[in-house]
Amino acid sequence: MTDAASHSPFTPPDSPSGSPSGSPLSTGTLGRRPERRRLRLGVLLAANVLALVWLWQVVTPAEAVADETGAAAGHASVPTEGATGGASGGATTDGSGTRGARTFGATAPVASDRLQPGERERLESKARAFAHAALAKASDKTRGKVGPGNATVAVFARPLGGGPNDGFGLEADTPLAPASNMKLVTTAAALALLGPEWCFETRAEAAGPIAAGVLSGDLVLRAAGDPLYDRLTNERGGDGSVARLLEPFCAELLAAGVREIHGDLVLDEGTFAPPAPGPAWPSSNEHWQEHCALAAGFTVNRGCITVTVAPGSVGGPARVRIEPEGLDLAREVDVDTRSGGKLEVHFEVRNGKLSVRGHVPARAGEWSDSCTHPDPPALFGSVLVHELARHGITVRGGVRRERGARGGPTVARIVSPLTRYFAAINTDSNNACADQVFLATGLAVRGAATRAAGAEATELALRTLGVSTAGLVQVDGSGLSRDDRISARQLVALVEAVLARDERTAQLFRDSLAVAGESGTLDDRLREVRGRVHAKTGFIGGVSALSGVASGQDGRAYVFSILVEYPRFDGLNTSVWKPMQDDVCKLLVGAGS
Numbered sequence: 001m002t003d004a005a006s007h008s009p010f011t012p013p014d015s016p017s018g019s020p021s022g023s024p025l026s027t028g029t030l031g032r033r034p035e036r037r038r039l040r041l042g043v044l045l046a047a048n049v050l051a052l053v054w055l056w057q058v059v060t061p062a063e064a065v066a067d068e069t070g071a072a073a074g075h076a077s078v079p080t081e082g083a084t085g086g087a088s089g090g091a092t093t094d095g096s097g098t099r100g101a102r103t104f105g106a107t108a109p110v111a112s113d114r115l116q117p118g119e120r121e122r123l124e125s126k127a128r129a130f131a132h133a134a135l136a137k138a139s140d141k142t143r144g145k146v147g148p149g150n151a152t153v154a155v156f157a158r159p160l161g162g163g164p165n166d167g168f169g170l171e172a173d174t175p176l177a178p179a180s181n182m183k184l185v186t187t188a189a190a191l192a193l194l195g196p197e198w199c200f201e202t203r204a205e206a207a208g209p210i211a212a213g214v215l216s217g218d219l220v221l222r223a224a225g226d227p228l229y230d231r232l233t234n235e236r237g238g239d240g241s242v243a244r245l246l247e248p249f250c251a252e253l254l255a256a257g258v259r260e261i262h263g264d265l266v267l268d269e270g271t272f273a274p275p276a277p278g279p280a281w282p283s284s285n286e287h288w289q290e291h292c293a294l295a296a297g298f299t300v301n302r303g304c305i306t307v308t309v310a311p312g313s314v315g316g317p318a319r320v321r322i323e324p325e326g327l328d329l330a331r332e333v334d335v336d337t338r339s340g341g342k343l344e345v346h347f348e349v350r351n352g353k354l355s356v357r358g359h360v361p362a363r364a365g366e367w368s369d370s371c372t373h374p375d376p377p378a379l380f381g382s383v384l385v386h387e388l389a390r391h392g393i394t395v396r397g398g399v400r401r402e403r404g405a406r407g408g409p410t411v412a413r414i415v416s417p418l419t420r421y422f423a424a425i426n427t428d429s430n431n432a433c434a435d436q437v438f439l440a441t442g443l444a445v446r447g448a449a450t451r452a453a454g455a456e457a458t459e460l461a462l463r464t465l466g467v468s469t470a471g472l473v474q475v476d477g478s479g480l481s482r483d484d485r486i487s488a489r490q491l492v493a494l495v496e497a498v499l500a501r502d503e504r505t506a507q508l509f510r511d512s513l514a515v516a517g518e519s520g521t522l523d524d525r526l527r528e529v530r531g532r533v534h535a536k537t538g539f540i541g542g543v544s545a546l547s548g549v550a551s552g553q554d555g556r557a558y559v560f561s562i563l564v565e566y567p568r569f570d571g572l573n574t575s576v577w578k579p580m581q582d583d584v585c586k587l588l589v590g591a592g593s
Contacts, residue, residue, distance in 0.1 A: 016177075018366040049576035052455065071150040113556060114160035119591075124168035126465060126587050127155050131170060134564075134580035142569050151566035152176060153580070156488035157588060160496060160549065160557040167489070175471035175485040176563045179538030181545040182479030183425050183434045184491060187512060189461035189497045190418060190441050196504050200226035200440060202298075202414040204249070205407030207266070210257050218263035220407040221384075224272045225296025226416045227433045229370060231303075231424045239368060240306025240323030243387060245416065250391035252412035264397035267377055268405040272297030272439065272449040275376050279451075279475050280482040282540070288348060290370040291480065293432035295439055297449065299376035300324050300383050302424075302432035307347050311337045311360045318360040326386025328378055329354045337362055349374060382448070383499055422512035426536050427520030431478035438477025444519075451475055462490075465497035479538060493545045495559050510534060513548055516585070526582050529589045535560075540569040544577035550588035559587040 057379040070234050115123075131153040139147030154176055155169035179187075190198070208217015228245050275294035277287060284293055293303040301324050308321040318335040330353040335345060343359035350369060360367070373379045381399035388395060421437060424430040442453030445460065453478065459469050473485035498509045512539065514520030515532035521537040535548025541546045547561035566572065 008577045030420060030522075032064075036514050040279060047097075051201075058072050069164055074355045084196060085088060095150075101182070102396070113159045113166075114163055115159060115166045120166060120168050123157070123587065123591060124170075127157070127168065128170050130580050130583045130587070131155055134520045134576050136564065138569075138572055138576045141572065144438065146566050146569050146572060151564065153401045154488040154563040154593070155561070155584060156492050157468065157550075157558050157560035157584070159552075160499065160559050167492070169488065172489040173487050173488050174472075175473070175481055176484050176565045177484055177540070177543050178479050178491070178547075178563055179540045179543040180431075180434075181491060181536050181538040181547045181561070181563070182484050182486065183429065183477070183538075184494060184536050184547060185458060185462075185474060186421055186434050186438050186441075186487065187509065188195055188465065188494050189423055189458045189586055190437050191458060191505050191509060192461040192464050192501075193441060193445050194418060196419055196508050198444070200224045200418065201417040202226055202416075203410045204253070204412040204414075205409060206256075206411045207256070207406055207408045208263060210411070211258035214260045215258050215263070215403045216406070217408075218266045219258070219261050219395075219411075220266040220405045221269055221298070222268050222407070223272050223444065223449070224414075225272060225295070225297055225436045226299075226414060227302045227421055227424075227436040228300040228414070228416065229421065229424060229430070229433060231428065231430075239308055239321070240301045240304065240370065242324045242383060243390075245300075246384065246387045246414065249412050249414045250387055250393065252344050253388070253393055254391065256411040258411060261388075261393070261395045261397065262401040265381060265395050266405045267298050267381055267399065267401045268407075269297040269377065269403055270449060271402060271453075272445075275374075275473065276311040278435070278478075278481050281480055288371050290372065291431050293372045294374075295432060295435035295477075296376040296380075298380035299432075299436070300380050302430060302436070303373055303379070304370040305349070305373055305379075306370045307345070307356055307369060308366060309335055309343075309356075309358070310359055310366040311362045313337060314339050314362050318358075320356060322354065322356070324379075324383045325327045326383040327354070328382035330371075332356070334358075335360060343367055345369075347371060374577040419508050422508060423520075426512040427514045429521050429537060431480050434477040434479075436477070438474075462494065465494065467493045467497055480540065482540065482543075488547075488563050491561035491563075495547065495549065495561075499559075508543065508550075526585055529586055532589050533585045535585075539573050542566055544573045544581070546581040550585050552589055552591045554592070560584065560588060 075580070114389050115418060135148045135151060135153060138151060152171055152174060154171035154174050156167055156172035157169055158167035188353045203222045205220045205222070206215050206217065206222050208215055228242055230242060230245055234433040275296040277292065277294070282292065290304055296303065305327060307322045310319040310330045312318050314337055316337055318337050320333050320335055322331065329349060332355045333351060335356060339362055341359060342359050343360050343364045345356065345360070345367065347354065347356040385395050385399065397582065418437070421433045424433045425437065438448045438454040441457045443449040445457040446453035455474050459472065462469050462472065467490055471485060471487060472485060472490065475481045475483045499506045513534040514522035515531060516526035516533035522533065522535060526533050535546050538545030542565065544564040550558045550560060552558055564577045564583055
């Protein structure tokens with residue numbers, strides 16, 4: 001797959017220490033010397049005029065420069081973040097189209113977004129040195145099997161809002177597999193084309209009359225690709241339950257007068273392909289794991305089964321909860337509680353049966369994990385029937401899957417905001433949610449929920465954002481495929497472009513990123529610069545990536561991308577590539593030191 005910003009005190013201009021003497025001027029003093037007051041006012045006015053002239057001549061031309069992607073290099077206004085790492089605000093303008101000064105968790109004012117003479121060369125030299133040292137270390141660790149001859153390290157960075165010549169790095173234009181950094185493309189494309197208010201909408205149609213609480217016909221649902229995943233059901237990121245998400249749908253059906261369905265629950269999968277692994281995904285021995293969950297037109301809990309285990313009484317069974325409720329698989333559960341030892345829980349789905357076995361020490365805390373369901377639409381159908389029954393709605397028929405089913409008037413909808421899934425995608429690096437958004441974007445923009453349509457939508461989005469599409473290849477939304485390709489320069493331009501859009505879009509995108517030392521896949525990394533790096537991690541065998549924004553101590557926000565592609569060799573990501581990426585981030589944070 002894969003801190004709170006500190007605050008510097010400042011003195012308001014009307015505070016005591018803002019006066020020439022360092023103490024407040026008394027009314028009596030001002031009253032006795034009006035000529036000195038007029039002199040001060042004149043000096044201040046002259047200084048303001050000179051400042052305005054300087055801003056007009058220096059800052060405005062810099063903003064008008066077009067970057068190498070063809071997009072205007074404006075000053076994206078990104079507000080300072082608070083002590084909890086939370087953000088507020090977003091890209092703003094002063095109403096005239098000129099963007100104001102910006103920070104990204106920075107603690108000091110920034111004089112210019114442009115790099116000064118010598119800065120670019122110094123930063124590039126250090127970034128190159130980190131990359132070359134990492135390649136040499138990889139060669140040493142693998143006895144020459146991985147190194148400069150067969151591994152590629154691409155680095156690109158520049159100040160947010162800087163000009164076309166402020167970027168620095170190496171191999172910046174080489175398209176490489178991005179692993180989960182492709183999720184940045186997926187979410188950016190969805191925001192650019194669908195907008196932050198867009199929602200998944202799974203419509204339910206009555207294929208028959210409704211009278212006296214009875215639908216005399218089928219209830220037909222049209223596939224929308226909604227992941228129906230709730231990462232907020234517990235503090236560890238979701239326990240797999242979906243009852244809360246389906247509650248409004250059941251209530252709407254009841255309000256429409258439906259309490260009994262004499263026909264079938266028909267799942268019209270539309271243009272969504274049958275669930276299957278993506279092109280160039282990991283080998284089949286990984287397909288049961290959560291990161292290989294299958295995308296589909298219908299799914300719940302992002303196509304996964306979640307097992308939660310807690311100790312019971314010593315010698316007795318452990319407490320085992322399986323979500324979502326209404327699971328269509330037979331169950332075989334045998335987990336006991338022991339006085340000591342290690343927690344060992346194994347579960348698998350085989351031949352239509354979920355098996356959970358193991359041992360839990362009495363002092364262990366609650367443990368939870370997920371595995372893929374082999375057929376997400378089947379899971380959706382069984383869970384929905386269960387939830388309908390729980391609300392007093394009976395389905396007399398069965399669950400049937402069709403394409404192009406005859407329907408009728410819409411009687412209820414399952415509605416989920418697109419942005420509900422952004423933290424799951426970019427903070428937690430959830431592959432299934434990303435793939436669902438990728439296919440849904442293709443459906444909304446190109447009218448087909450196919451990988452080809454999703455790729456076409458992405459290219460349109462990048463052109464809309466002013467980002468080059470040269471060499472771009474996207475075959476899934478998650479980056480799990482080894483066929484995906486993008487360059488470090490393109491990722492930097494993409495992040496810049498999204499942060500320069502409207503305030504809500506910029507904030508949603510920024511807030512979806514993991515935060516160094518605090519959240520998601522960065523919670524245990526870069527603790528020395530806690531809260532100053534907001535980024536997306538990425539890893540599959542032979543690929544390591546990190547892209548995002550670093551808040552420099554010089555007051556600038558640096559947008560960066562670091563991509564590594566190398567012959568697969570276990571252990572290098574942790575021992576070589578991650579430390580190198582962290583070094584580059586720390587370089588950017590301390591760029592002004």
